[in-house]
Amino acid sequence: MMPEKTLPPQEEYQMDLDLLDLLKKIISFKTVAPPGSNYREIVDWLVPVFQEMGFATRRMVMPQEVFASRCQDSRLEGDRFNLKADLDLGADKTLVIYAHLDVVPAEGAWDTDPFQAVQKEGRIYGRGVSDCKGSIAALIAALRSLLKTGRTRYNLSVLLTTDEEVGGYSGLCYLTDLGEVKGDMMLCMDGFCDDVVIGSNGIITWEATVHGRSAHSGSSFLGINAVERSIPVMQALMSLKKEVQSRRSAVPSSSALEAMGMKSLKPMLNITMINGGVKENIVPDRCTLRGDRRVIPEESMEEAMQELESALKPLEAQMELKFYPGYPPMSVNPDHPWVSEVREAVQRGMGFYPRLSGAQGSLDQAYATEKTGIPTCVFGVGRQLESNIHGLNENVRATDLMGFARFLIELLQA
Ligand SMILES: [Zn+2]
Numbered sequence: 103m104m105p106e107k108t109l110p111p112q113e114e115y116q117m118d119l120d121l122l123d124l125l126k127k128i129i130s131f132k133t134v135a136p137p138g139s140n141y142r143e144i145v146d147w148l149v150p151v152f153q154e155m156g157f158a159t160r161r162m163v164m165p166q167e168v169f170a171s172r173c174q175d176s177r178l179e180g181d182r183f184n185l186k187a188d189l190d191l192g193a194d195k196t197l198v199i200y201a202h203l204d205v206v207p208a209e210g211a212w213d214t215d216p217f218q219a220v221q222k223e224g225r226i227y228g229r230g231v232s233d234c235k236g237s238i239a240a241l242i243a244a245l246r247s248l249l250k251t252g253r254t255r256y257n258l259s260v261l262l263t264t265d266e267e268v269g270g271y272s273g274l275c276y277l278t279d280l281g282e283v284k285g286d287m288m289l290c291m292d293g294f295c296d297d298v299v300i301g302s303n304g305i306i307t308w309e310a311t312v313h314g315r316s317a318h319s320g321s322s323f324l325g326i327n328a329v330e331r332s333i334p335v336m337q338a339l340m341s342l343k344k345e346v347q348s349r350r351s352a353v354p355s356s357s358a359l360e361a362m363g364m365k366s367l368k369p370m371l372n373i374t375m376i377n378g379g380v381k382e383n384i385v386p387d388r389c390t391l392r393g394d395r396r397v398i399p400e401e402s403m404e405e406a407m408q409e410l411e412s413a414l415k416p417l418e419a420q421m422e423l424k425f426y427p428g429y430p431p432m433s434v435n436p437d438h439p440w441v442s443e444v445r446e447a448v449q450r451g452m453g454f455y456p457r458l459s460g461a462q463g464s465l466d467q468a469y470a471t472e473k474t475g476i477p478t479c480v481f482g483v484g485r486q487l488e489s490n491i492h493g494l495n496e497n498v499r500a501t502d503l504m505g506f507a508r509f510l511i512e513l514l515q516a
Contacts, residue, residue, distance in 0.1 A: 109247060109511065113247060114508075116247070117243050117244065117246070117247040117504075117507060118243075118504050118507075120243045120246060120247070121239055121240055121243035121503065121504065121507055122219075122221070122226075122239075124239040124242050124243055125219045125226065125228075125231065125235065125236060125239035125503070126218070126219045127147070128144070128230075128235045128238055128239050129217060129218065129219040129228040129229065129230055129231065129235055130217055130218065130219075131143055131144040131147070131203075132217055133203050133204045133205055133230075134204070134205055134206070134207050134208070134229075135178070135204035135205070135206070135264070135265050135266075135267045135268050136175065136177035136178050136207075136268060137177055137178055137179045137180060138178050138179070138180055138182065138204060138264060138265055138268070139180060141180065141181060141182060141183040141184075141203060141204075141264050142180075142181055142183045144183075144203055145161055145183040145184070145185045145203075145262070148185050148187075148262060149161065149185065151242060152185075152187040152242075152260065155189070155245055155246060155249050156189060156249065157187040157188060157189045157258075157260070158187070158188050158189075158190070159185060159186070159187045159188075160185070160186045160187075160188075161183055161184070161185060162183075162184040162185070162186055162273075162276075162277060162280070162282065163181055163182060163183050163184070164181075164182035164184070164264070164273065164276050168276065169182060172270070172271035172275075172276075173265070173268075173270055173271050174270075175268060175270060177268075178265070178268065182264045182265065182273055183264065184203075184261070184262065184263040184264055184273040184276070184277060185203075185260075185261070185262040185263075186259065186260070186261055186277065186282060187258075187259075187260040187262075188257070188258065188259050188260075189254065189257060189258040189259075189260075190257050191253055191254065191256075191257055192257075193254075193256050193257045195256050195257070195285075195286040195287070196256060196257040196258070196259055196284065196285035196286055197256040197257070197258055197259070197285055197286070197287055197288070197289065197514075198259045198260075198261060198283060198284070198285035198287070198288040198289070198476060199241065199258060199259070199260045199261070199288070199289045199291065200260075200261045200262075200263070200274060200288065200289070200290050200291065200292070200467065200470070201234045201235075201237050201238050201241070201261075201262055201263075201290075201291040201292055202234060202262070202263055202264070202265075202266035202267070202272070202273070202274070202292055202466075203235075203238075203262050203263060203264060203273075204264055204265055204266060204267050204268075205229045205230035205233065205235065205267065206229070206233075206267050206492045208229040208496075210494050211494065212227075212494055212495055213227070213494075213495055214227045214228070214495070215228075216228055216229035216496070217229060219231060221500065224499060224500055224501070225497040225498065225499055225500060226497060226498050226500055226503065227495055227496065227497045228496065228497075229496055230496070231483075231484075231489075231496055231497060231498040231503075232482070232483055232484025232485075232489035232490075232491050232496055232497065232498045233292070233482070233484060233489075233491040233492065233496070234291055234292045234293075234482050234483070234484075236482075236483040236484070236498045236503050236506070237291035237292075237482050237483050237506060238262065238291070239503075240483060240503060240504075240506045240507040240510060241260070241291065241507075241510060243507050244507040244508075244510035244511050244514065245258075245510075245514070247507075247511065248511055248514060248515055252515060252516060253516045254514045254515065254516060255514060255515060255516045256286075256514070257285075258514075259283075259284065259285050261273075261274065261277055261282075261283065263276075263277060266292060266466050269428060269429075269464075270428075272466040272469075274466045274467065274469065274470055275466055275469050275470070277470075278469060278470045278473050278474065279473070283473075283474050283476070284474075285476055286476070287440040287476060287477050287478070287479075288467075288470070288471070288474075288476045288477070288478040288479075289444065289478075289479055289481065289513070290465070290467040290478055290479070290480040290481075291480075291481065291482050291483075292465065292467065292480065292482055293461075293480035293481050293482035294356075294481075294482055294484050294485060294486045294489075295448075295452070295481065295482060295483055295484065295485065295502050295505070295506060296356065296357045296358065296456075296457075296459075296485055296486050296487075297356055297357050297456050297457045297458065297459040298441065298444055298445055298448065298456045298457070298458055298459070298479050298480070298481050299356075299458075299459055299460060299461050299479070299480035299481065300353070300432075300433070300434040300436060300441060300458050300459075300460065300478070300479060300480070301351070301353035301367060301399055301431070301432055301433040301434065301459075301460030301461070302399075302429075302431060302432045302460055302461040302462075302463065302464055302465045302467075302468050302480075303367060303369070303396040303397055303398055303399075303431050303460075303461065303462055303463065303464055304396070304397035304399075304401075304403050304406075304427075304428070304429055304430040304431035304432075304464055304468065305394055305395070305396055305397070305428040305429055305463075305464040306394065306395045306397065306403060306406060306407060306425055306426065306427045306428065307392070307394050307425070307426040307427075307428065308392065308393055308394065308395060308407075308410060308423065308424065308425050308426070309390060309391070309392045309423070309424045309426070310335060310390070310391045310392075310414065310421055310422070310423050310424075311388060311389075311390050311421060311422045311424075312328045312331050312332045312335055312378075312388070312389045312390070312391070312420060312421045313326075313328060313331075313387065313388055313420055313421065313422075314326035314327050314328030314329075314331055314385065314386060314387045314388065314389075314420075315385070315387055316384055316385050316386065316387040317384075317385040318383070318384070318385070319382070319383040319384060319385055320383070322385045324385075325385035325387070326385070326387075326420075327385050327386060328378055328386045328387055328388050328389040329378045329379055329386045329389045331389070331421075332376070332378065332389040332391060334417055335391065335414060335417055335421060336373060336391065338413050338414055338416075338417060339371065339373055339391075339393075339410075339413065339414075340373075341413075342371060342409070342410065342413040343371040343372075346369050346370070346371045346395070346409075347368060347369060347370060347371065349368070349369050349398065349400075349401075350365075350366050350367070350368060350398075351366050351368070351398035351399055351400055351433075351460065352366065352400065353366060353367045353398070353399055353433055353459070353460035354366050354367075354457070354458060354459050354460060355367055355368070355459060355460060355462070356459045356460070356461065356462070356486060357457055357486070358486045358487050359462070360459075366460070367398050367399070367460040367461075367462060368396075368462070369395070369396055369397060369398045369401060369406075370394070370395065370396035370462075371393070371394075371395050371396075371410075372393045372394055372395075372396075373391055373392075373393040374392060374393045374394065375390075375391070375392035375393065376389070376390070376391050376392075377389070377390045377392075378390065395407075395410060396462065396464070397430075397431050398431060399431040399432065399433030399460075401431070403427050403430055403431075407425050407427070410423070411423060428464060429464040429465060429466055429468045429469050430468050430469065430472045431464075431468060432465065432467065432468035432471050432472065432478070433460075434471070434477050434478055434479070435477070436458050438477045440477045441458065441477070441479060443513070444479040444481060444513065445458075446512075447509050447510075447512040447513035448481070448509050450508075450509075450512040451505060451506075451507075451508035451509030451510070451511065451512040451513070452502075452505040452506070452508065452509050453505070456481075461480070465480065467480060481509075482506075483498050483502050483503050483506045484498055484502070485498075485499065485502065
C-alpha cells in the first residue's frame, strides 16, 4: 500500500538525480582515516549546503591539546573539523542525526576509481558509498526535497564527524563530551539497511607481557623462558574464553548471523597477537600476548576487566596486564516508541518491516548513547553481506540508496 504523504513522482525523480550528484561530490573528498585528511575541505563544502536549507552551522574543530591527549595514534595528522548543523523550528522534540565523514583507505585493485562514485548494473561503487557517505547524500537530498515545500516534524541536529574508522576518540566522542549531543532521540546512519540496530558490543583491548630471563639455549636451565611461560597464561585465557563465550545477550544478532544459526549477541575473548623471542638459540626474556574482549550489553566493561585480571592472578608474579577500554556496549529498549517510529518509516519508505538486531562489533555511537541516554536507532544504506564495506569495490544498491532517502522523508516530514 502506498503511503499518503509520499512525494509526487516528478519530485522523487528530482530527488534521485540530486542524490546521485551529491554522492559523487561527497565521495570525491578523500577523507581517508588514518591519517584523517580533507576534513576541512569537506566541512567547508557542507556548510553552505546546510545553510541554504536554513540550518545554523558550526565548524567544531577538536583543539590540539584534546587531540594530543585523547587521540594518541601516530598515524593521525591534521585538523579534526566536525560539523554541527541545527534546524530549530520550535518543534517539541529534537532529533539528532549522526554520520561520520571519514572512510577507510582504498588500497588494492579496485575495478573503478574508489574516489569517483561510479554507477553500473544497479549499483554505485566507491569508497564510502555504504559506510557511510551514501547516507549523508541521501539525508541532504531528502531534506532539500522536503524543505522546498514543507517542514520537518522535529527540530534537527545533524552531526557529521571525524575519525570513526580509527576506533578511538572520534569527533562524536568529542562533541558528546562538549555536551553538544542534545536531543530527544537519535538516528545513527552508520549502519546497514538489513536491520534496525539497537544494540552493540563494547570492546576492551588487552595486552599481557610475560617476563623471563635470557640465556644461551644450550644451558637454558640458567634462564627463564618467557615464551614457554606464556603457555599457562594462554591456557588460563582459553578456559576463561570458554566461560565467557557460553554467555548470551538478550539482544538478537544481525540477520546475517542469524542465518548462520547465531540467535543473539555473544561476548568474545580473543588472543589475536603473540610476539616473543629474538633467535632460536636464545632463551627469550619477554613474550607479549594481545587480544580483545567483546562485552555484551548485560556485562560491564569494569567487570570484564576484573574477570580477566582474576583469571590471570595466580600467574601475576611473572607478568603484567594492561587494558585499553574502547567503546562501551549499547542497548536500547526495543519497546521505546522511537524504535517503532523508525521501523514504520522504513516500512513506508523502503517497503519492508525491518528486524531489530545488535552488532557484534562496537560503535562510537555507543559512547554518545551511554553518556547522553538518548534512545538511538542505527540504520544505514549498505547491506551486510553484499556491500563489501572496508573491502575492494565497496558498493551500494541504487534502490537502497534511494529507498533510504524515502525512509528519511517518511521519518522527517511533518
Ligand atoms: Zn562507518
